[in-house]
Amino acid sequence: MTTVPQAAPLRADCIADSAGGLTFDVTAPQANDTAHLVLRHREGPEEVTLPLAPAARGRLRAALPSSVVLPEGHWDAYASVTAEDPDARVVSGAMDVHPSASRVPYVTRQGNLSVESRLGRVQEDAA
Template sequence: MTTLVPRPPQPQQPSVPPQPVPRRAEEDTAVPPRADCVADSAGGLTFDVTETGESGAALLVLRRRDDGAEVSLPLTPVSEGRLRAALPSGVALPEGRWDAYVRLADGEPQRLVPGVNDLRSLVDRMPSGSLGHVAVRIPYATKHGNLTVRSWLRAPHAEAGELHVGERVLEVRGRVYGVALGPDAYAEVSPRGGDTAPLRAEVTGDAPDFRFDVPYDELAEGVWDLWLRPAGQAGPRVRLARLLDDVADKKAIFTYPKAELRGAHGPVEAHPYYTVDNDLSVAVTARSPKGPAPKTS
C-alpha cells in the first residue's frame, strides 16, 4: 500500500509592492540646436544652425574652456529654418578649445550639437604664411556629443610632415611658415622639465621645406620636445606640430612603431608621438625596470 507523505508547508513569500511603470519620455522633449560647419582653405568657418522657432536677435557664442573668454558671432536667416554665422580667417581666435553655444535674445546660451562637418578644404592645406602666422580651426564632436572648435594660432609655424622611423634615428620632414629658413637654421631636441641642455640637430633642405634627424641613442629616459630654430639662435624658437589637416586630436590616431636599442644611457625604447596639442615629441623609456614610464601629455 502506498503511503502519502504530507507536503511540508512552503515558506510564505514576502509581499512585493507594485512597481511604478516607467514613464515614457515626453513627446515634446526639447531637441538641442544643431550646427553644420563648413571650413575654408583660408582658415575660416561657417556655422549653419537649425532654427529654434523663437524670435529676436540670435548669436553663436564660442566660449574658451580654459578661461571662459567669449567670441560672439551674429546669426542671420539664410533659408527657411536655417541661421548662419561666419568666423572669417581674419578674426583672431586664440589657441584653445572653444565650446559652441547659441544665445537667443537675452536668454541663457544653449549648447550646440554637431551636424555635418565639411572639412574637405583642410586636407593637405598649404597656407601662404604671408601674414606671419598660421590660423587653424577644426570643429569636432566632444565625447559628450557637443560641438567644440579646436583653434591654433602659430606665428611662425613649423608644420611636421613625413616621419621616417628607423632603428636608431627618427627622420623628420616639415615646412616652415611665416619666417625664412636661413643658413644658420637648426633643430632642438629639448627635454621636458629638468636642467638637461637640448640637443642640436643639423637642418637641411630647400626653404621653406626642411629635414633633420633625431638620434635615439643620445636621448635619456623622458619626453623630448622638438623645436625649429629657422634663423639660428638669434631668431624665433618654433614648436613643431602637425596642424594642417582635418584631425583635431592626433595623439590616439597617429601612432608610430617603437624602436628598441642600447644607447648612451643604456637600453631604451623610443617612439615619436603627437601631444594633446598636436605638437611633435619623442618618448624614451628605459627597458630595465626603473619605475613608471614617462607621462606623454
C-alpha cells in the same frame, strides 16, 4: 504629474575653409533679431559672439572670418535663438574641414560642437 517636453537641442553644421574661416549653419525653426552663436574658450574667459542671420527656411548662419583672432585652444559652441532661451550647448551636425585648416571643428564625447584653434602648429607645419 505632467512633464514639459524639452526643446530639441540646436544642431549646427560647420565648414572650415583653408584660410581658417568657419561657417556655422544652425537648424532653428524660429529665431529673433538677437539670435547669436558664442564660442567660449574652454581654458580661459575669452569668448567670441557671432550674430546668426537667416540663411534658408529653418536655418541660421554665423560666420567667423579668418581675420578674427581666435587664440589657440579649445572653444565650445553655444547658441541662443530667442530672447527667452539662454545660451545652450550646440550639438554637432555635418562637418566639412579643409585638411590644412587652422581652426578645426570637432564633436565632443557628448556629441557637442567644439573648435580647436591651432594657429602655432599650422605655422610650424608651413615652415
